[in-house]
Amino acid sequence: MKHIYKGSSIKLTIPDYEQDGAITFFTVNPTFGTTYNGLNENNEVILVWNDLKNMGRGVLQYKLNNPTTGTDYTRTTDYYIDSDLVVDDDEVLGNVGEKIERDVSSRLDDKINAGIEKVSTKADEKLSQVDQKLTEGLSRVQDDLTQKCPYVGCDYYVYNYDRAKKTYKKTRLYVKGVDGKNGVDGRNGVDGRSKEVRHQPTETTVTIRSGEFHEWEEVESLNITLQPDPNSPFLDEYGFRFKTGRTAPRISLPSNIKLPRTFIILPNHIYTVTIIGTVLEFGSQSL
Numbered sequence: 603m604k605h606i607y608k609g610s611s612i613k614l615t616i617p618d619y620e621q622d623g624a625i626t627f628f629t630v631n632p633t634f635g636t637t638y639n640g641l642n643e644n645n646e647v648i649l650v651w652n653d654l655k656n657m658g659r660g661v662l663q664y665k666l667n668n669p670t671t672g673t674d675y676t677r678t679t680d681y682y683i684d685s686d687l688v689v690d691d692d693e694v695l696g697n698v699g700e701k702i703e704r705d706v707s708s709r710l711d712d713k714i715n716a717g718i719e720k721v722s723t724k725a726d727e728k729l730s731q732v733d734q735k736l737t738e739g740l741s742r743v744q745d746d747l748t749q750k751c752p753y754v755g756c757d758y759y760v761y762n763y764d765r766a767k768k769t770y771k772k773t774r775l776y777v778k779g780v781d782g783k784n785g786v787d788g789r790n791g792v793d794g795r796s797k798e799v800r801h802q803p804t805e806t807t808v809t810i811r812s813g814e815f816h817e818w819e820e821v822e823s824l825n826i827t828l829q830p831d832p833n834s835p836f837l838d839e840y841g842f843r844f845k846t847g848r849t850a851p852r853i854s855l856p857s858n859i860k861l862p863r864t865f866i867i868l869p870n871h872i873y874t875v876t877i878i879g880t881v882l883e884f885g886s887q888s889l
Contacts, residue, residue, distance in 0.1 A: 605682045612649045623668040629660030655685045812838035820845045825854045840877040
C-alpha cells in the first residue's frame with residue numbers, strides 16, 4: 603500500500619472506460635468524493651492533492667458508471683490517502699467545512715511531516731541529478747545544431763557530419779529533381795514535394811503511391827494500401843490526413859507497418875500521418 607501525503611498527485615489508468623462515462627473517486631464515503639467525466643488521450647486520470655485531501659483519510663477507491671451499454675464496477679486501489687480529514691461512512695456533506703477547519707488546525711501528524719520531508723529530500727536529489735544531465739545534454743545538442751547539422755550542398759545532395767572522421771560526408775540523398783519528362787534522380791522531374799490528393803468521405807478504400815499525400819474530411823473508416831516506387835533510389839514516403847467525428851473510425855493499414863508508439867484514435871480530432879519506408883508517425887489535434 604502506497605501512502606499519499608500532502609502535495610502529492612496520482613495518475614490512474616481506468617480500464618473499460620467508455621465516452622461520457624463518470625468516475626467517482628472516494629475513500630470511505632462517496633459523498634465526499636470527486637467525480638470525473640472524461641480521460642486524457644492515454645485513458646488516464648490525474649488526481650492532484652486538492653482533489654484527494656477532502657475525500658478523507660483511507661484507501662482510495664473509485665466507481666465507474668459507463669453509459670447504458672457499458673460496464674459498471676467499483677475498485678479499490680493500492681493508494682492510502684493520508685489526509686488530515688477523517689470521514690465516517692454515514693457522514694453528510696454539510697459537515698465537511700466544520701470538520702476540515704477543526705482537523706486541519708488540531709491534527710498535525712508527525713508521520714505526514716516526516717513523509718513530506720523524506721519525499722522532498724529525495725525529489726531535490728533527483729532534480730539536481732536531472733538538472734545536471736539536462737545541462738550536459740543541451741550543451742551537446744547545441745553543439746550539434748551549430749556545428750554538426752546536416753546541410754544541402756550547391757549540388758543538391760545532403761551532407762551529414764561524420765563523427766568518427768569529424769568531417770562532413772556526401773550522402774546519396776538528392777533533394778531536387780531535374781526539370782523535364784524524365785528526371786535522372788528517380789522522381790520524374792518532381793522537386794521532392796508530395797502530390798496532394800483529396801477524397802470524398804465515401805472514398806474509404808484507397809491506394810497511396812509513394813510521394814503522395816491524401817486528405818479526407820470526416821470519415822467512418824479507412825482501408826489503406828501502399829504502393830512503393832520500384833524505380834526510385836529514395837526511401838518511399840506516404841502521407842494522409844483525416845478527421846474523426848463523434849465515433850472513432852476504424853483504420854486498416856498494411857501488416858508490415860511499424861508503430862513506434864500506440865496509435866490511439868479519438869473522436870473529434872484531426873490526424874496527420876506520415877509513413878517513411880514502413881515506419882508510421884502521427885500527430886493529432888482536438889477539434
